[in-house]
Amino acid sequence: MPGMYSGDDYDLAGFSVGALERGRVLPRLDVQRPSDLLIGLASSGPHSNGYSLIRRVVERTGLGWDADAPFEPDVSLAEALMRPTRIYVKTVLPLMKADMVKGAAHITGGGLVENPPRAIAKTLKPRLDWSAWTPPPVFDWLQREGGVADGELRRTFNCGVGFMLVVEPALAPAVMAALLNAGEEAFVIGELAAA
Numbered sequence: 001m002p003g004m005y006s007g008d009d010y011d012l013a014g015f016s017v018g019a020l021e022r023g024r025v026l027p028r029l030d031v032q033r034p035s036d037l038l039i040g041l042a043s044s045g046p047h048s049n050g051y052s053l054i055r056r057v058v059e060r061t062g063l064g065w066d067a068d069a070p071f072e073p074d075v076s077l078a079e080a081l082m083r084p085t086r087i088y089v090k091t092v093l094p095l096m097k098a099d100m101v102k103g104a105a106h107i108t109g110g111g112l113v114e115n116p117p118r119a120i121a122k123t124l125k126p127r128l129d130w131s132a133w134t135p136p137p138v139f140d141w142l143q144r145e146g147g148v149a150d151g152e153l154r155r156t157f158n159c160g161v162g163f164m165l166v167v168e169p170a171l172a173p174a175v176m177a178a179l180l181n182a183g184e185e186a187f188v189i190g191e192l193a194a195a
Helices: 051-061 077-081 089-097 137-146 150-156 169-181
Strands: 037-042 072-076 103-106 124-128 161-167 186-194
Touching: 037 169, 051 077, 051 137, 072 077, 089 161, 089 169, 137 150, 161 169, 161 186, 169 186
Parallel strands: none
Antiparallel strands: 037 161, 037 186, 103 161, 124 186
């Protein structure tokens, strides 16, 4: 992260370790088929990705970090851009335990271009419907103020989709109902197609 560290600065990160039975490992590439649906779970903003670009955009605008966010009234720019990353385990884990999910991808660095293929069989490709959801206003602001092309925006940011599930079409209504009942904002964002 250019410009963030100097001298004796350091970055402290944490992680957790778990165990998983072999037969329950995702993605389940052998059962994925064309027409399987891609379900997106809403993000809370940029999450923890694209901050070198975000800092350049903010610098370009000349706004201070304590200024009101132009895309979110009554919230400082820093607060709006640094909203904590959403964690999806509590709502997604029950679906995985119930064998309702064929694949999953946390949309991190690499955005909606590089992350979904990691959860999909090589013989298939994601066909996203970019009009299926409305990204939070922060992404439109970053694109407009930074002069960021669509491809770069989609490769850098989650664009409003923080997590993606691959689901059999017959199970999609039950998966959507479970997600919505758990308080998630979820939407079908596309489907799998032959590569």
